Amino acid sequence: MEEEAGAPGSDVSADGLIAELLDMGFDFDAITAAVGAVGPRRGDVLEALLGGSGQARRGGPAPVRPGTASSTARRPRAAGKGASLSNPRGRLRQSSITDHIASGTAGRKESGREASASFPCASAPGDPRGAPVGVDFGSRVAPESAGESDQTGRISAVLQRHFGFSCLKAFQKEVLDAWFAHRDCLVLAATGSGKSLCFQIPALLTTKIVVVISPLISLMHDQCLKLAKHGVSACFLGSGQPDSRVEGKAMAGMYKIVYVCPETVLRLMEPLKKLAEKPGIALFAIDEVHCVSKWGHDFRPDYRRLSVLRENFSSSKLKFLKHDIPLMALTATATIPVREDIIKSLKMSEDTTIVLTSFFRPNLRFSVKHSRTNASSYGKDFKELIGTYNASRKFKGKEQQQQIVREIDPDSESSSYDSLNDSESDDEDAGVDYAGREDKNVGKTKIGMTLVKENVENELDLYPRVDDFDVSCGEFLECSQPESSGFPAQPNKTSSSECLDQGPTIVYVPTRKETVELANFLCKSGLRAAAYNAKMPKSHLRQVHQQFHCNDLEVVVATIAFGMGIDKSNVRRIIHYGFPQSLEAYYQEAGRAGRDGKMSDCTLYCNFFRAPSLLPNKRSEEQTKAAYRMLRDCFHYSLNTSTCRAKILVKYFGEEFGPDGCRMCDICIDGPPHMHDFKEEAIVFMNVLQGRSGDETEDMIYSSVPHYRSGVRRFGEAPNFRMVVSHIRGKLPRFAATDKMWWQGLARILESLGYIREAAETPVSQCSTLS
C-alpha cells in the first residue's frame, strides 16, 4: 500500500524530496526553507509547507468560506489509487497528486515505462531513454558520445547558471529525454508547472536555434524579457515586431530563441529552411498548442497550418538533416479529443512521446457563488475584496487614498456608482445583455488614462489576438537590462506600497464594457484597478502589463485578452465574474493564480440566465452548438453541489482523482446542501411554460420538451422566461414574493435534467414526466 504523506519513515534524499514537492507546485524557496527548518523528512516538510500556507492565508484575504478552510486544507489527501488516464497512445501513465505525496514513487513502472514522479539532478538509473542518442551539441558542449551523467551535468550547469534552479522537474526531464532522442513530444502539464523551460534548455545545450510558436505578442514579450534577464538572447517575430531588422538577424541565427506567431511561420518557410541548415534548428516548440484544435477553447486557424513544420523539416525533405527536427507541443488545457486532434493536425510522428502530468493544482481553492453579475451586485460581491486591500494599507493616510480616486476619475461626483449598495432589488434587467443598456458614466471614465467611447463598445473578446500588445523593443540580448525593455528587474517586488503584500487579483468579465465599469467601480472604492480588453489602445495594455508585473496594480479587470501564459508568481485571486467560455478556458485562466505555490482563491460568480445572452450571434450553427456544449459544461460545474470542484475540473481533462476531494473547495468544506423537494414549483413552471394556468400540481405528461427563451420573445417563438415568471408571480399568490433569480436557478436545473430546453438549441423530441 502506498504510504501517506507525512508518514514516519517516508524519508528520501533532500534532492528527491525537493523535486517531488516542486512537482506538487510548492515554491522552491519555500521548500528549501522548510527542509532547512525541519530536515528532509517528507511528512515534516509537508506539514511545515502546508502550515505555512495556512499562515499565509491568515495574513491574506478572508477565505471564501471563512472559518473552516484552514484546518482541512492542511490535511493531505489520502493516497488513493494512482490516477490513470486514457492517453491517446496509451504509452504513459499520468502522474497524480497522490504519486507526488506517496513515497517510493520514482521507479514505479507501468506500460513498460517508468512513470517517475520525481528525480533529483540526475537521470533515473537504468532509464533506457537516458542513453546518448547522437545529439548535435555543437561547439558549446561535449560531443555526442558523452554519457548520461555528462548530459545531466550539462543540464544542471545550464539550469543553475541561467535560471538559478537546482533540479529539473520530473516531467521536464521526460521531455528533454524525448528531445535528446529526436522524438516529437506532446507535453500536457498543469498551468505554472514550468513547461517553458522544456524548450528553453535545448537552446542552451546546443549551438542551434530554438524556434517557438506562440499565440500572443504579450506572451512572447514576457518570455523574451525573462530570458534576457537570465542571459539568453531572444526575439519575437510577427505583426507586433517594431524593428524590421530583427527578422533578418533572427534568420541569420543571431538569437538563441526565436518566438514567432503562427501566421509569420508560414511566411518564413524559406528563411527557416536556411536557418535549419546553418546554424541549425534544435526544435520547433509549439506553445499553447490547444489553439490547434477546433474543439479547444482558443482555436486559432493558423495553428492548424503548422503541419507544414513536420512536412518541410524532415530528413527526407532536407537532405542536410540527420534527423527530423523535433516538434515539442505544449499545453495545460487539452481534453482527450483535443490531444488527438493536436497530434493529427500537426502530423506529429508515430512515435511521439506524450508526457502527461497531473492537472491538479494543490494550492488552488475553487468555489462558486451565485450573483446577478452586473453593476447592481458589484457592491455586495466585491465588498470583501475591497475590504481586504483597503485594510492592508490602513496605515496610509486618508488623504492619499482620496488622491487615488481623484486621479482615476475626476468626475466622481456624477458617478452612477454612488447609488450602488447591497440591495438585491429584483431588477428585471438582470440577466439581460448590456447591449441594450445605456451607461452615461462609462464614456467619460478615466483609469489612469482617457478612454474613448469606442474602447468600451459592448463586444466580447472571442479569441485573444496575436497582436495584443504594443512593444517598443523587439530584441532581447543577453546583456539587455529588463528595465530598459519596460518591465522591472524584480517583477514580484512591491514597488509602490505595502498594500500588495497579498498579491494582485485578476477579475475576468465577459464583455469589454464591463472591464471598464467594474475597474471604475473598484477604483472609486479605493483600489488600484485597471481595465484590460482587446479594444483598448495598445499603449494602455502595455502599461497595464507593466504595472501588473511591478505590483503597482491590485486588480486587473479583464476579458480573456489578458491571461494566457502570464507567469506572475504572486497572483492570489482569480475571480470570474460571469461564465467563462468553457471549462478549459476557466482552468487556464484560474491557472494564473498561486504560481508561487501559496494558497490562492479561484471564485466563479455565475448568473445562469446571463450566459446565453453573451453568446455572440455571428456564429455558424456548428459553432453555436459547440459554444452551447462548452457552456453547458460550465453550468454543470456550477450547478454541482456534491462533487469536489477540483475533481470535476481535472476529470474534464481525463484525469481520475481518486476517492477524496481536494478538501479545500466550497463543496469539500461545506458538503452537499440539504435536499429540498421543489416538485410543485417545477410543475407550475412547466405548466406556465406550456401555456397552462400553472395551478395544476399533479404530475403532468408532456408530449415534448417545452422550450423557453431568455431574451425578448418574438411572434411564434417559445415563451420568454420573464413573462413566465411574471405570470407565476401575478396569478399564483403563494409565489407572489418569489425571486426571479430563484426561478432562473430552477429553470437551469430542469434544463440540466432534460425537462426543458432553451429555445436557441436544437429541439430534442422526447417525452418527459415530472415525478
Ligand SMILES: Nc1ncnc2c1ncn2[C@@H]1O[C@H](COP(=O)(O)OP(=O)(O)OP(=O)(O)O)[C@@H](O)[C@H]1O
Ligand atoms: N525546475 C524548476 N524548478 C523551479 N522552478 C521552476 C522550474 N521550472 C520552471 N520553474 C518556474 O515555474 C514557473 C512557471 O513556469 P512556466 O511559465 O514555464 O509555466 P507553464 O507551465 O508554461 O504555465 P502556463 O501553462 O500557465 O503557461 C516559472 O516562474 C519558472 O521559473
Ligand SMILES: [Mg+2]
Ligand atoms: Mg506557458
